[in-house]
Amino acid sequence: MRRKITVIFLVMVLLVSLLTGCGSDTKTSSDSDTTDGNGSKEVVIALAGDAQSLDPYVLNETITNAINNHLYDQLVVPNRDLEIQPALAEDWEVSEDALTWTFYLREGVKFHNGNDFTADDVIYSFDRSLEEVSAFKYCLSTVESYKKVDDYTIEVVCNEPNALLLAHLKDLMILDKETCEGQTDEWIALNPNGTGRYKFVEHRRGDEIIFERNEDFWGESPEAEKVVFKPITNASTRTANMVSGAVNFITDVPVRDVESLESNDSINIITQPSLRVIYLNLAGWTDNPSPDADMPLKSPDGSNPFKNIKVREAIYRAINEDEIIENVMNGFATPAATYIPEGYNGYNPDIKRLDYDAELAEKLLDEAGYPRQDDGYRFEITLDSSNDRYINDAEIATAVAGYLEKVGIKVNLNLMSRSIFFNYIAGLNREGDNTHFCMTGWADSGGESALMGLDLVYSMSQDGYIKEGYGGVNRGYYQNPETDELIDRAIATVDPEERDSIMQEVWKIAADDISYIPLHFQNDIYAHDDSIIYHPRKDNYIYAWDIEFTN
Numbered sequence: 156m157r158r159k160i161t162v163i164f165l166v167m168v169l170l171v172s173l174l175t176g177c178g179s180d181t182k183t184s185s186d187s188d189t190t191d192g193n194g195s196k197e198v199v200i201a202l203a204g205d206a207q208s209l210d211p212y213v214l215n216e217t218i219t220n221a222i223n224n225h226l227y228d229q230l231v232v233p234n235r236d237l238e239i240q241p242a243l244a245e246d247w248e249v250s251e252d253a254l255t256w257t258f259y260l261r262e263g264v265k266f267h268n269g270n271d272f273t274a275d276d277v278i279y280s281f282d283r284s285l286e287e288v289s290a291f292k293y294c295l296s297t298v299e300s301y302k303k304v305d306d307y308t309i310e311v312v313c314n315e316p317n318a319l320l321l322a323h324l325k326d327l328m329i330l331d332k333e334t335c336e337g338q339t340d341e342w343i344a345l346n347p348n349g350t351g352r353y354k355f356v357e358h359r360r361g362d363e364i365i366f367e368r369n370e371d372f373w374g375e376s377p378e379a380e381k382v383v384f385k386p387i388t389n390a391s392t393r394t395a396n397m398v399s400g401a402v403n404f405i406t407d408v409p410v411r412d413v414e415s416l417e418s419n420d421s422i423n424i425i426t427q428p429s430l431r432v433i434y435l436n437l438a439g440w441t442d443n444p445s446p447d448a449d450m451p452l453k454s455p456d457g458s459n460p461f462k463n464i465k466v467r468e469a470i471y472r473a474i475n476e477d478e479i480i481e482n483v484m485n486g487f488a489t490p491a492a493t494y495i496p497e498g499y500n501g502y503n504p505d506i507k508r509l510d511y512d513a514e515l516a517e518k519l520l521d522e523a524g525y526p527r528q529d530d531g532y533r534f535e536i537t538l539d540s541s542n543d544r545y546i547n548d549a550e551i552a553t554a555v556a557g558y559l560e561k562v563g564i565k566v567n568l569n570l571m572s573r574s575i576f577f578n579y580i581a582g583l584n585r586e587g588d589n590t591h592f593c594m595t596g597w598a599d600s601g602g603e604s605a606l607m608g609l610d611l612v613y614s615m616s617q618d619g620y621i622k623e624g625y626g627g628v629n630r631g632y633y634q635n636p637e638t639d640e641l642i643d644r645a646i647a648t649v650d651p652e653e654r655d656s657i658m659q660e661v662w663k664i665a666a667d668d669i670s671y672i673p674l675h676f677q678n679d680i681y682a683h684d685d686s687i688i689y690h691p692r693k694d695n696y697i698y699a700w701d702i703e704f705t706n
Contacts, residue, residue: 197381201393201405205386210344211328215290221696227328227349235692239321253316260307264373266331267354274303279332294323296624316647322601377700388543397682408680410485425681430496431598435672436631437461438591447587450567454534467669469519473562475511483550491673501604501658506666516562527563535565539593544573546677552594600694604658605645612665614639633670
């Protein structure tokens with residue numbers, strides 16, 4: 156029986172004379188017209204960072220993914236409200252046991268260079284997702300085999316029931332086999348060729364990426380004919396560009412600048428609750444944490460304090476999250492008790508944050524066997540964090556370090572650019588195991604906490620996957636066979652209510668184990684000028700087709 160499944164995904168300003176990161180052709184305020192001189196519609200978008208690669212498989216990171224989604228299509232895609240929609244697959248069916256999926260591909264689609272899109276390109280892209288270079292191995296982690304039935308039909312067979320396969324396939328962008336086969340990874344990254352709404356024009360790293368509209372796109376054509384993405388990592392400089400008219404749109408508006416920007420009649424502010432949780436990972440399930448770090452963990456007896464749940468609880472309770480939200484986030488965040496946003500399948504409302512209590516934190520550290528030494532410290536750790544990826548990430552990490560110092564934990568603060576950070580903290584890092592305590596963020600546009608469980612708390616070891624493709628973001632190497640079994644069950648469960656119940660149990664166990672320390676859900680904050688209207692997405696992905704022009 157054909158059953159087309161739609162998975163529903165719930166859910167002051169300082170102007171500077173030199174605008175760094177904008178290149179020599181920065182516009183002035185009189186140049187903010189959204190035409191390019193030839194009458195075509197152009198939009199200039201300032202992002203908090205650059206695309207790390209235009210090969211869509213090497214890094215799973217929001218900014219990079221969103222930029223690549225302009226060039227490439229997937230079989231299925233989430234819409235603005237995170238509901239799965241057909242894309243290169245115009246229809247599909249699934250067997251009653253949720254093991255076999257058949258996808259019927261869209262005919263007549265062309266790659267940007269004119270090549271025809273066929274099933275061969277899907278097979279090639281699936282193969283590439285499983286190569287060593289790929290950050291998307293998890294997408295086919297439950298897949299036993301896949302094959303071409305004919306030029307426009309693909310069959311995918313799972314090795315265990317997977318009711319959520321579509322939510323993973325939405326992450327796999329389709330490459331042109333004819334273009335890419337036999338080429339190096341570097342060549343593929345420098346010569347992007349997709350079927351997406353936009354074609355590649357130029358990438359000047361650290362300065363700008365330019366796209367032009369694909370006039371042969373198979374679907375609805377976006378309004379913007381030219382899109383310029385400008386990576387501006389400095390938050391104040393992004394604001395300055397917005398005020399000067401050098402850009403039409405900025406993301407990650409600094410919380411300290413919102414009030415000032417709102418007072419500008421030509422600038423519009425949009426803010427909405429984010430799906431992104433900011434949290435701390437602790438390497439609490441190993442005797443030898445971060446052996447390759449320049450600043451390793453040090454304790455008086457050589458043990459790993461994070462293995463003791465009293466230490467993990469003490470760190471949790473030592474951090475005054477309410478103060479961080481008030482003083483660092485200027486109120487633009489919500490305290491988090493779990494990874495899971497409210498409204499997701501599996502969200503457990505019974506999980507509560509541990510109260511801030513520095514006195515109790517000190518007592519717990521004493522009980523755990525880590526009293527203050529002659530220098531006033533109990534042990535020494537390093538907090539790894541980005542300084543240009545999340546809203547005020549460096550300031551948040553600095554505040555966390557300060558709170559821990561107050562209870563006797565010496566903290567080396569290791570801040571770095573996102574261009575280095577994500578590889579540095581990777582659980583499967585070919586350059587070594589570097590992190591034992593890191594602050595990062597995560598958001599999943601699937602609306603299903605089972606998918607987050609697969610990534611964030613499924614058992615992982617320092618030696619690699621315990622189950623291939625699972626636990627890839629479990630940077631603390633949390634291991635619990637009970638939660639693994641529950642996550643496996645949830646992914647195989649078709650009934651959403653039953654899946655919800657299973658995952659609520661997973662998150663309760665993970666919280667009780669203090670497998671991670673949640674901080675807050677940040678707000679998404681955008682600013683744009685009067686030449687455009689922006690319709691934000693729940694997943695914080697910035698797409699040019701969510702922009703319409705006012706003239």
